[in-house]
Amino acid sequence: MFSTILIANRGEIACRVIRTARKLGIRTVAVFSEADADAQHVRLADEAHCIGGPSPADSYLRGDAILEVASRTGAQAIHPGYGFLSENADFADAVAAAGIAFIGPSGNSMRKMGSKAGAKDLMAAAGVPVVPGYTGEDQSPDLLQREADRIGYPLMIKAAHGGGGKGMRIVRAAGEFAANLESCQREAKNAFGKDRVLLERYIEHPRHIEIQIFGDAHGGAIHLGERECSAQRRYQKVLEESPSPFLTPELRAAMGAAAVQAAHAIDYANAGTVEFIVAQDGGFYFMEINTRLQVEHPVTEEVTGLDLVEWQLRIAAGEPLPLRQQDIVQRGHAIEVRLYAEDPDAGFLPGSGTLQTLHLPAPSAHVRIDSGVVEGDNVTIFYDPMIAKLIVHDRDRPRALARLREALAQCVIRGPKSNVGFLERLIRHPAVVEARIDTGYLDRHLDEFLAPPREDAALLLAAATLQLLLQEAAARDAAARATDPTSPWASADGWRLGHAGTRRLAFGNGERIELTAHGHGGEYRIEHDGVSYLASGARLDGDALTLRLDGGMRRFRAMPDGDDVLVHDGDARLRLRVEPMYRSLAGADTSAESRIRAPMPGRVVLVQAAAGDAVQAGDVVLVLEAMKMELALKAPRDGVLAEIRAQAGEFVEADAVLATLEP
Known part of the structure; x- marks a missing residue:
């Protein structure tokens, strides 16, 4: 086994490799960019070295800089993680040429799979079904x-x-x-x-099922079962689970055998994933082999009880496969979702910024968190905006889904917007619960998974009640600190001469919400939009808010979070920003209808119009590349373009005006 390894990656996978290496007594060396100087993988490693600027091209994609650090620190092996150089055959060859072990397949195996076209021809020749x-x-x-x-x-x-x-x-x-x-x-x-x-x-309504494979340098190859990744948006996996609820035992065995056949066809060693597209009639076809560890590998670990990173290290050190095919046993059901800094209601626009609040469920026998950030860290514009992977495991699928619902309800993220609410709606949707989702379902029915236009009245009342209780608690604390705490003016019971006090509350949630409340001490009449509601017996115990609404007792998870209040009823969540009662008297900014702005920092890759062109609302004017995706920037209304302020290849900052329309 190695004494020192270098991790040529960042984020949660770098943290994961470091923890496994530490368990095996292996010293770790991390590399980082200028943007990652305070990242968690840098703090976890035994030592870490800066290899360049924040852009991946200036750091994590610099194989020469990584090899220089490996040589200088005496690293015997390099773990590439996933992304960046993990599937770069030239880098794998350079590592081997330097006398360092590459923890992954050989450059030769990668090249065979590096071209989808060549891979497809090779698999067809090996007898693996292809489309x-x-x-x-x-x-x-x-x-x-x-x-x-x-x-x-x-x-x-x-x-x-x-x-x-x-x-x-x-x-x-x-x-x-x-x-x-x-x-x-x-x-x-x-x-x-x-x-x-x-x-x-194109196979209509297909399932996406992948098989985890491992090979060693002694000609051995096995599979560790399947993962279903059919819940996808724009070909990006959203939910992964194992075992697949779609496969029969016979189909599972046939796909596993085909995956091992594919591994033998390219003399595969180390971890890999054979991806198949599966038709509704059970026909399956080879798509590709990912020649690295996958982001969703934890679900395989949870159902097999194996540490796949440890297997990678042992195989790269020349050891044979730890188990035979007949020794692989799957137990229970595991599901993974990925928490991202992104705004689902704005087309899943990636976000960035400081994680002012990051509260995730405590790890347990049923819940696992893989993350590369902690509260206070920054999600930068330079890399994938994933915050954490949330993985649950239980004896069967219904129980695993229940575990996932509870775990997501405990997640609180403030700073950049997140996809937590979207994930909560996803895992309750009948297409997911009934295991009938296909790879195109989310794109066809995305509106079914986005936030409803109006918030649930009970959640709004719970949020108002929480804020009232917090106000009363703050007043009591202030009274206790007063020079004369017995003064009636220090009382926080809402009493007024002749009638109970009236309080006004204002919240922001995309639009301003105003409420009027009467009462105190947990007994309130709350008015909103001309309707009066009674909330009685309200009590806040830790993060548990209980109150009677419509004659029945309701329980909410509730907490203040900076200037926000957050409530969750077990199915849905509502976050509201507490606002002052005054309204801004400034007029609306009508100029916004005449400007096309960059929603985030990025590079302009295409300019499709010129000054003087007539455009209609929705016409694409520019295309921006940011966070590994293309964003089409469209005309906000019909009109004539007055000017284009950017050109292809130019890097622009967030909120920069890229084009304007004539008045």
Whole structure:
């Protein structure tokens, strides 16, 4: 076994590798960018070294800098994590040439899978089922159009050297092919440096099921069962679980055997994932092999009881596979979701900023948290905005879903917006609960998973009651500190001569919400939108708020959080910002209707219009690349473009005005 390893990555995977290495008595060396100087993986490692600026191209993608640190610190092996250089065959070869072990497959195996086209041809020759399509090197638009027409519609265009959902388009008619091809090639070029694509038949309503494989340097290869990743948005996995509720025992065995066959076909060693697309009739087809550890590997660990990172380290050190195929046993059901700094109601726009509050459920036998940040850390604009992975495990799927509901209810994130509310609606949706979701369901029915237009009245009343109780508690504390605490003016009981005191509350939640409250001491009449509600017997005990509404007792999880109040009824959550009762007298900013702004820092990759062009509301004017995704910036109204203030290739800051319309 190694005495020292270097982790060529960041975030939760770097933290995970460090913890496993420490368990094995292995010394760890971390690398970091200038943006990650205070990151958790830097603090966890035995030592850490800066390798460049905040951009990945200036740091985590600099193989030469990483190798220099490895040589200087005496590292015997490099763990690439996932992303960055983890599937870079040239880097794997350079590591091996330096006499350092690469904790992953060989560069040769990577190259065989580095091209989706070549991988598909190789798998077909090995007898692994593949989807019909075109994988040729001739990439002329006319030939690709003819091949698309031959394959038939719908079909999918894929970046041949891509991954992670980038460079993929579904085309449903011949007339849509050319525009989608151009967009796909541009995205592939920006993300992977190559614009080659392949075409394949699109399977309607498919399931996405992947098989975890491991191989060793002695010719051994096994699989550790499947993970279902059918809950996806724009090809990005949202929920992963194991075992798949869709597979029969026979189909599971056939797919596992095909995955091992694929591993043998490329002499695979270390961890990998064979991804299959599965039709509703049970037909399954090879998609690709991810030649690294996957983000969702914890669900496999939870159902098998194995540490996959430890397996990686042992196999890279030359040991044989720790277990035989017949020794792999799955127990119970595991589910993983990813908490992201993003705004689902704004098209899942990635966010950045300081995590002012980060409260996650305590780890237990049923709940696991994999995270690379803590409260007070920053989510930067330079990397993936994932905050944490939340993994639950129980004896069966219904119990695991219940565990996940409870765990998500305990999550409180303040700072950048998060997808917690979206995940809560996702795991309660019938398509997920009944295990009938397919890879396109979220994109077809996304509105079913977004926030309802009006908040539940009970949640709003609970939030108002919480704020009233907090006000009374603050008044009591102030009275206790007063020079004459017996003075009637120090009383916080809301008493007024002739009638109970009236208090006004104002909250912000996208729009201003005003309420009027009468009463005190947990007995209130609250008025909102002309309707009067009674809240009685209100009591706050820790984060448990109980009160009677409509004659029945209700229980909420409730807490103040900075200037916000947060309540959760077990199914849904409501966060409101406490606002002063005065209204701003300033007029609305009508200029916003004439400006196109950058929603976040990024690089302009395409300018599709020029000053003087007539546009209609919704027309794409510019395309911005930020946080590994393309954002189409559209005209806010009909009009004529007065000016374009950015050009392709230019980096722009958040909120910068990129174009304006004539008045």
